[in-house]
Amino acid sequence: MSTESLAAPVAAPHKPARAALPLRKEPGAGPAALRLEDITLSFGGVVAVSNIDMSVEPGEIRAIIGPNGAGKSSLINVISGVYRPDRGRVWIGGRSYAQVPTQKLARLGVARTFQNLALFRGLSVFDNIVTARVFARRANFIEQMIGLGRARRERLDARERTERIMSFLDLTGIRHTLVGTLPYGLQKRVELARALVASPQILLLDEPMAGMTLPDKRDMSRFVRAARDEFGMTVILIEHDIGVVMGLSDRVTVLEHGRKIADGTPAEVKADQAVIDAYLGVVHEGDEEEPAASSGSGRRVSSNGGLR
Amino acid sequence: MSSSVLSSVPAAARLSLPVWVGPLITLGIAFGVIPFVGTSYLFDAILTPFLALSLAALGLNLLTGYAGQLSLGTAAFMAVGAFAAYNFNLRVEGLPFVISIGLAGLSAAVVGIFFGLPSLRLKGFYLAVSTLAAQFFVQWALTKFDWFSNHNPSGVIDAPPLVLFGITFGGAVGRYLFALTVVTAVTLLTLRLLNTQTGHNFIAVRDHELAARVIGVPVLRTKLLAFAISSFIVGVAGVLWAFAYLRTVEPHGFNLDRSFQILFIVIIGGLASIRGAFFGAALIVVFPLVLSRVGSFLLGSYFDSGVLDMSQRIVLGVLIIAFLILEPRGLVALWDRVVRGGKAR
Numbered sequence: 001m002s003t004e005s006l007a008a009p010v011a012a013p014h015k016p017a018r019a020a021l022p023l024r025k026e027p028g029a030g031p032a033a034l035r036l037e038d039i040t041l042s043f044g045g046v047v048a049v050s051n052i053d054m055s056v057e058p059g060e061i062r063a064i065i066g067p068n069g070a071g072k073s074s075l076i077n078v079i080s081g082v083y084r085p086d087r088g089r090v091w092i093g094g095r096s097y098a099q100v101p102t103q104k105l106a107r108l109g110v111a112r113t114f115q116n117l118a119l120f121r122g123l124s125v126f127d128n129i130v131t132a133r134v135f136a137r138r139a140n141f142i143e144q145m146i147g148l149g150r151a152r153r154e155r156l157d158a159r160e161r162t163e164r165i166m167s168f169l170d171l172t173g174i175r176h177t178l179v180g181t182l183p184y185g186l187q188k189r190v191e192l193a194r195a196l197v198a199s200p201q202i203l204l205l206d207e208p209m210a211g212m213t214l215p216d217k218r219d220m221s222r223f224v225r226a227a228r229d230e231f232g233m234t235v236i237l238i239e240h241d242i243g244v245v246m247g248l249s250d251r252v253t254v255l256e257h258g259r260k261i262a263d264g265t266p267a268e269v270k271a272d273q274a275v276i277d278a279y280l281g282v283v284h285e286g287d288e289e290e291p292a293a294s295s296g297s298g299r300r301v302s303s304n305g306g307l308r
Numbered sequence: 309m310s311s312s313v314l315s316s317v318p319a320a321a322r323l324s325l326p327v328w329v330g331p332l333i334t335l336g337i338a339f340g341v342i343p344f345v346g347t348s349y350l351f352d353a354i355l356t357p358f359l360a361l362s363l364a365a366l367g368l369n370l371l372t373g374y375a376g377q378l379s380l381g382t383a384a385f386m387a388v389g390a391f392a393a394y395n396f397n398l399r400v401e402g403l404p405f406v407i408s409i410g411l412a413g414l415s416a417a418v419v420g421i422f423f424g425l426p427s428l429r430l431k432g433f434y435l436a437v438s439t440l441a442a443q444f445f446v447q448w449a450l451t452k453f454d455w456f457s458n459h460n461p462s463g464v465i466d467a468p469p470l471v472l473f474g475i476t477f478g479g480a481v482g483r484y485l486f487a488l489t490v491v492t493a494v495t496l497l498t499l500r501l502l503n504t505q506t507g508h509n510f511i512a513v514r515d516h517e518l519a520a521r522v523i524g525v526p527v528l529r530t531k532l533l534a535f536a537i538s539s540f541i542v543g544v545a546g547v548l549w550a551f552a553y554l555r556t557v558e559p560h561g562f563n564l565d566r567s568f569q570i571l572f573i574v575i576i577g578g579l580a581s582i583r584g585a586f587f588g589a590a591l592i593v594v595f596p597l598v599l600s601r602v603g604s605f606l607l608g609s610y611f612d613s614g615v616l617d618m619s620q621r622i623v624l625g626v627l628i629i630a631f632l633i634l635e636p637r638g639l640v641a642l643w644d645r646v647v648r649g650g651k652a653r
Contacts, residue, residue, distance in 0.1 A: 080522060106524035118519035122580060135524030141533065145497065155505070198523065228408040256508045275448035 032091065033058040033234040034079065034202055039088035041074055048074040050256040052088070056251075058201070061235040063245040066255035072238045073115055075255070076206045079236070080105055080112045092202065108137035112196035112204035115238075117187050121180035125171055125190050126162060127177050132194045133158035158197075165197045168230070169223055176184060185216035189223070196227055203227065205237035217241065221248050246270065248303055254278075316635060336486055348480035353552075358481075358593040359487040360548040363405045363494060365539030365573040365585035371496060372571070373580035374507070375534035376514025377427050378435050381442030382542055382570045386424075387562035388416040389543025390550035391456050397468055398458060405471050410492070412547050413540040419446070420539025427531045443564050451558040457557070464558040467551040483552040490548060494541055499582060501537070510534055543572075566614075572624065576631050578638025587639040596620050 021131070036054040040047070049071035056062045077083045079090055081100030089096040092108050111132070111304050118171060127236055136158070137144075139151035147155065166172045169189055174182065179190055207225065208289045209217045221244055239245045245252060246266040254262040254275050256262050261273045269275050348353070368382050389408040393412035396403055425444035425483055427435050457465050468625050471487045477486035501507050509530045512520035521527050550557045569592060577588025599620055603611035 002630070082518065082522075084474055103524065103526065105522055112522055114519065116343075118516045120508075120512045122515055123508060127508055131505070131512055132523040134505055134512075136507060137505050141501065141504065141506040143502050147504075158505075172500040269315075272609075288434050303533065 022120055030213050031058055032056060033093075034061070034236065036075070036079070036090035037089045037091065037096070037098045037203070038097065039085045039090070041071075041076055041085045042084055047258050049078070049085075051256070052258075052260050053253075054253055054263070056202075056234055056236060057234050060236050060251060061224065061237070061249045063249035063252045064236065064238050064255060065240070065242065065252060067127070067246055069257075071258040072255055073206055074258075076112065076204050076236070076238060080110065080203060083283070106132070108200050109199075109201035111198045111200035111202075112193050112206065113188075113208060115206040115210065117184075117191060118190055119179045119187055119194070124177065125179055125182070125193075126166070126175040128190055129165060129171075129193045129197050130158050130162040130199050133161060135198065139282055153161045157279070161175070161199070168226070169193045169196070171304050175278045184210050185219070188212065188220065192220070192223060192227075196233075199231065201234060203233045205235065206239050207240065207242060209239060216245060220305040223247060245295070309457050312456040321601075335492065337565050339485075344379060346481070348482075349389045351484040354427055354482050354597070356553045356618035357549070358589050359491045360545050360553050361570065361584045361593060362589040363491045363548060363571060364542050364545035364570045365577065366498060366582065367538045367543075367545060367583070368570050369574045369585050370502075370541065370578065371538035372574060373578075373584070374502065374514065375510040375538075376523075377424070377531060377534060379439040379442075379535075380436050380564070380571065381423055381439040381446075382566050383440040383562040383564065383566035385416045385420055385539040385542040386448035386546030386566065387450060387540075387559055388419045389546030390562070391450055391556050391559075391602025392416065392543070394465060394467065394552065395456065395458075401642065405468075406472075406473065408467060408543075408636060409544055409547050413543045416546070417469070417536040417540040420535045421532050424532050424535025424539075426529050427535065440564075443567055447559050447563065457559075464556050467555045467557055470551060477552075485550045485554075486547045490544065494544060495582065496544050498541065506530075506533065548625070550556050556575075572628055572631060573626060576638055578640030579636075581638065583643075584638050584640045587643065591639065592624075595624070598611060599623065 032055045034054075034056045039052040042048060042050075052071075054075075063267075066072050074083060078085050079092075079100065081102035084099035089098060089101050092100065092110060097218065100110075103296075105111075120131065123131065132156075136152050137197070138156055139149070141161055143149065143151040163172075166175060169192065171186075171190065171193055172188070179187055182190065192205070192208065195205075204232060205224065207218050212220065221222055224237065225248060227233055237249070239248075240267045249266060251264060252258060252262075252266050252269040254269060256271075256278045261278055262269050262275045264272070315634055342350075342355070364382060368379065369386075371377050371379055389412040391414035393405075393408045396408040396411045397405065400408075405541070420440070423439055423445075426438040430438055454460070470483060472486060472489065477483055502510075509520070509525045512523070512525050513527055513530050513534075519525060522529075546562065554561060573588035573592050574585065575588070576591055577586070578584030596616075599618050600611075603616060603619065607615075631638060
């Protein structure tokens with residue numbers, strides 16, 4: 001796998017402990033980058049996800065698909081510790097958590113984006129990205145104001161990484177622009193940059209292409225794949241656009257009504273009768289409200305049903 | 309220095325002149341010209357209170373504008389600063405006044421952290437209401453325990469002379485220069501802070517708390533730090549207000565009206581803008597004077613102090629509503645638009 005050799009460039013120089021993580025093989029159990037074990041989550045009486053098991057290999061691009069309300073975002077929120085599951089555990093880098101500590105997420109090597117933009121609107125593109133190095137900072141605010149010693153080292157390191165990610169994602173031209181004024185597609189890209197600059201081992205993307213134009217989607221797919229190839233990240237993404245998913249991901253997990261109904265390579269999933277019935281082709285009565293809830297995705301799903 | 313955090317200077321204006329040119333010229337005039345041409349009325353009635361209020365607004369802006377935590381206890385933190393400086397100066401023999409100011413700021417910071425604790429659970433208006441506790445508690449404590457005012461029966465104490473690095477700042481000009489020096493130093497430090505990771509953390513917590521937490525911003529610590537630093541600055545402003553402007557230290561000047569006044573300065577001047585604090589303070593200080601002149605010119609003897617007081621409140625209220633509706637980013641945004649408009653022509 002290309003993961004090992006390519007994980008080095010960004011993660012290596014300053015944080016050897018973190019850089020070593022993806023290289024270490026777990027003895028016996030197999031080197032899953034992320035594993036979900038029997039995750040169940042409900043809000044009041046409403047079950048969002050139930051009994052989900054999932055294992056993602058290092059360097060894999062994993063798509064999670066499913067109709068609206070299938071529990072995809074809930075799953076991402078469980079992995080990032082925003083929600084605490086009622087049952088089950090999340091395994092990250094050989095440790096398991098009943099609730100992943102959100103505050104330490106970046107230090108665990110996990111970065112995420114949000115379904116709706118979650119940028120810091122009052123900061124420039126550069127500052128948005130550079131802020132995400134906060135987890136690697138040790139200097140206190142007085143040291144930062146004086147700006148010498150480790151504060152200086154940390155600052156320079158953060159800036160250098162930010163520069164690298166900005167040129168990687170082609171953002172250097174708009175470094176001083178306030179993110180709030182950027183078009184939607186670019187804001188999504190800045191959010192990806194903010195996640196990437198932390199050099200995570202696991203990258204969670206909650207609908208990275210929702211609401212994007214086709215060229216933007218193509219760019220984003222390219223960037224996600226490049227991020228994996230270049231930095232050896234494990235990518236878990238939620239996506240509605242079946243076409244994008246099939247082309248981009250190594251494996252696909254299909255959810256419906258909070259349950260996992262299929263898990264496999266795009267080809268396998270496309271051929272899976274349960275998936276065809278539940279999601280790609282036949283419209284169930286449970287899905288009837290779906291096109292109304294999200295106009296774009298519903299139509300796309302049915303049109304792609306003919307793909308197989 | 310990346311200017312995006314500091315202000316909303318439009319790109320065009322920023323390209324033509326470096327951002328520090330304007331402030332530098334202003335400082336040059338403030339230090340080099342005004343002391344020689346100003347009258348003592350200008351210093352005592354306008355510039356010194358303007359500086360003290362600007363600094364208080366700067367402190368509140370750090371908390372409310374940058375870190376997004378609403379507070380209605382600003383005057384309380386000013387009071388803590390003023391009384392702490394007075395007591396350190398009184399009770400510690402030979403303590404340089406600079407140190408007294410620093411300790412006063414620290415005292416205000418400690419009180420600020422304490423009353424900032426609700427911010428860990430409360431947001432917005434609920435937080436604002438809980439900071440009212442600071443306002444009432446501090447005023448009560450300072451009135452109740454006369455140790456704070458050195459058992460002075462009237463509760464009003466005279467401030468000692470201002471000595472900074474062996475130089476005594478006496479007279480109207482001296483007090484003005486003293487205030488100007490302190491305000492300049494604190495403002496520069498604040499600018500510096502806003503350009504560090506910590507400053508970015510403030511904005512991150514304000515703009516998207518969950519995203520901030522996910523990337524590893526210590527959200528709770530950041531909020532308390534914002535309260536601490538903000539209260540420190542407000543405390544120092546309290547020292548200026550009492551020592552350089554009023555020259556007396558008394559709890560009544562630091563009431564809820566003062567807290568609101570400073571909040572209005574921030575809103576009118578512009579949230580999350582350093583310049584906004586100064587613009588807003590200038591308006592709040594100059595506006596009553598202009599109003600009284602204009603009023604007595606137009607209405608003659610009908611315009612007595614009672615009418616003046618009323619009309620002040622009414623016009624100010626209207627101004628605040630107008631700003632909230634028409635230009636929520638305050639005088640600063642208005643100013644930038646005028647400057648940009650001038651350049652375009």
